[in-house]
Each structure stands twice: as C-alpha cells, then as structure tokens.
Amino acid sequence: xxxxxxxxxxxxxxxxxxxxxxxxxxxxxxxxxxxxxxxxxxxxxxxxxxxxxxxxxxxxxxxxxxxxxxxxxxxxxxxxxxxxxxxxxxxxxxxxxxxxxxxxxxxxxxxxxxxxxxxxxxxxxxxxxxxxxxxxxxxxxxxxxxxxxxxxxxxxxxxxxxxxxxxxxxxxxxxxxxxxxxxxxxxxxxxxxxxxxxxxxxxxxxxxxxxxxxxxxxxxxxxxxxxxxxxxxxxxxxxxxxxxxxxxxxxxxxxxxxxxxxxxxxxxxxxxxxxxxxxxxxxxxxxxxx
Numbered sequence: 001x002x003x004x005x006x007x008x009x010x011x012x013x014x015x016x017x018x019x020x021x022x023x024x025x026x027x028x029x030x031x032x033x034x035x036x037x038x039x040x041x042x043x044x045x046x047x048x049x050x051x052x053x054x055x056x057x058x059x060x061x062x063x064x065x066x067x068x069x070x071x072x073x074x075x076x077x078x079x080x081x082x083x084x085x086x087x088x089x090x091x092x093x094x095x096x097x098x099x100x101x102x103x104x105x106x107x108x109x110x111x112x113x114x115x116x117x118x119x120x121x122x123x124x125x126x127x128x129x130x131x132x133x134x135x136x137x138x139x140x141x142x143x144x145x146x147x148x149x150x151x152x153x154x155x156x157x158x159x160x161x162x163x164x165x166x167x168x169x170x171x172x173x174x175x176x177x178x179x180x181x182x183x184x185x186x187x188x189x190x191x192x193x194x195x196x197x198x199x200x201x202x203x204x205x206x207x208x209x210x211x212x213x214x215x216x217x218x219x220x221x222x223x224x225x226x227x228x229x230x231x232x233x234x235x236x237x238x239x240x241x242x243x244x245x246x247x248x249x250x251x252x253x254x255x256x257x258x259x260x261x262x263x264x265x266x267x268x269x270x271x272x273x274x275x276x277x278x279x280x281x282x283x284x285x286x287x288x289x290x
Contacts, residue, residue, distance in 0.1 A: 098241030
C-alpha cells in the first residue's frame with residue numbers, strides 16, 4: 001500500500017525530471033495504460049463513439065481514445081509539478097477565451113456556479129484563481145488509496161482552493177455556504193457521485209447525467225458559468241468560457257433548472273465534438289446496449 005511519505009518522495013523525484021523529458025515519458029505511460037486497461041479503454045471508446053457518432057470512423061475513435069490516456073498521464077505529471085509553479089508561471093502558459101465574463105460576474109457581486117466536465121487539465125484553472133482575484137471551491141470526489149487522495153487534495157489546495165468532499169454525509173451544505181461567501185463553486189456535469197441524475201438528451205442519445213449544479217444555481221439564485229479547459233499539443237493550456245446564465249426568479253424552479261441543464265450540456269457537447277481527445281472520463285456515460 002502506498003504511504004503518504006512514499007507519494008511525497010515520488011513527487012519529489014518527478015519534479016527533478018526536465019519538463020520535456022517528463023512529458024515524453026508520461027506519454028509512454030499513457031500508451032501503456034491504453035493497452036493494458038481494457039475496462040477503462042472500452043468506456044472511453046464507448047463515450048467517444050457517441051460523441052463522434054452516429055457512424056464514427058473506428059480508427060478516429062481509437063486514435064482519440066489513445067490521446068485521452070496520454071493526456072491523463074500528463075495530467076498526473078503536472079499534478080506533481082504545478083503546485084510548485086507560481087501562478088504567474090502558469091499564466092504565461094495559458095490562453096483564456098472569455099475572460100471578460102469574469103469581469104462581468106465581478107460586477108454582479110454574487111457567488112458563481114462553474115459547470116464543466118472532466119476535460120483538459122482543470123488543475124491549471126485551480127492554480128491561477130489568485131491572479132483572477134476569485135476564491136474557488138471545488139466539489140471533489142473521495143477516492144482510494146487514502147494516501148494518494150490526501151496528497152492530491154493538498155496539492156490542489158496549495159494556492160488557496162477549497163475542496164469539498166462530496167462523499168460526505170452533507171456534501172451540498174458547504175457548497176451553499178461558499179456561494180453565500182461569493183465564492184466560485186466548481187461542479188462537474190458529466191459525472192455524479194450522489195445518485196442525483198436525470199435522463200437527458202446528450203450528443204443525440206439519452207444519457208443519465210447530474211443536474212445538481214443547475215439545482216444549486218437556481219436555489220441560491222446565482223449565475224452559472226461554463227468552463228472547458230484544454231491541453232494543447234505543445235502542453236500549454238487554453239480555457240474556454242461561455243457567457244454566464246443568470247437565473248430568472250420569475251420563472252418556476254423546475255423550468256429554470258431544465259433550462260440551465262440543457263444550456264450547459266449544449267455547450268459541453270459542442271466543445272466535445274470540437275475537442276474529443278480532451279474528455280478524460282474513464283466511465284461510460286451512456287448505458288451500453290445489450
């Protein structure tokens with residue numbers, strides 16, 4: 001079993017590796033993971049087959065699937081390195097699309113729900129929030145081994161980000177408290193760990209996806225901002241933001257939740273079709289046909 005000190009030592013070793021060499025090595029690690037992880041590989045291929053459908057080229061599906069494993073491996077390399085880079089160093093490698101929306105939201109002076117999927121490298125966004133003068137609270141899933149979870153949590157919190165364990169008995173309450181403090185609260189829209197999912201059309205097929213982020217925004221009456229992080233081939237980063245949606249108190253709760261859910265999924269679908277190799281989700285979103 002991995003101990004916390006062993007993980008820290010591994011992290012120290014990884015930080016001694018030159019960046020270019022490290023990316024080459026973890027590219028190889030991603031290739032090996034693709035070859036020797038049949039369950040995760042099938043889940044990724046199944047997801048891509050829906051995104052690239054209705055009759056995707058099998059070679060394109062497999063090529064994008066391999067890239068996803070490579071991207072995730074490089075994300076782990078970055079996980080050990082990024083907390084030791086300054087926000088300014090990260091900012092120099094980052095291209096923001098839609099940063100003006102953050103200025104608009106600043107004038108609104110409320111909390112913000114950030115909706116996004118498992119794409120690119122979200123750790124990059126977490127590490128530059130101080131430069132944006134915002135405080136970010138992230139709904140995080142607990143995982144094993146415990147030592148690795150502790151290390152990842154501490155690394156992601158290194159620049160003041162607050163992580164909330166959504167596996168706890170009351171996962172939503174800390175998120176609402178953060179919104180009341182005018183935090184940005186990041187919640188995933190492509191995977192749910194609380195069992196709160198609804199059937200919804202996505203990429204032309206019916207999928208069961210969480211709508212908790214929309215419920216939260218309507219209940220707290222705060223805007224929703226869609227974000228899509230992307231790793232570029234040269235291992236620099238892009239973050240795409242879409243115009244925020246402001247709930248309309250005059251409409252019914254159910255209608256607004258449905259509107260927000262559908263709008264954010266439409267944004268997500270559009271970006272996935274444009275950048276399918278960024279979707280680092282290793283569980284199937286759609287039920288497989290029997």
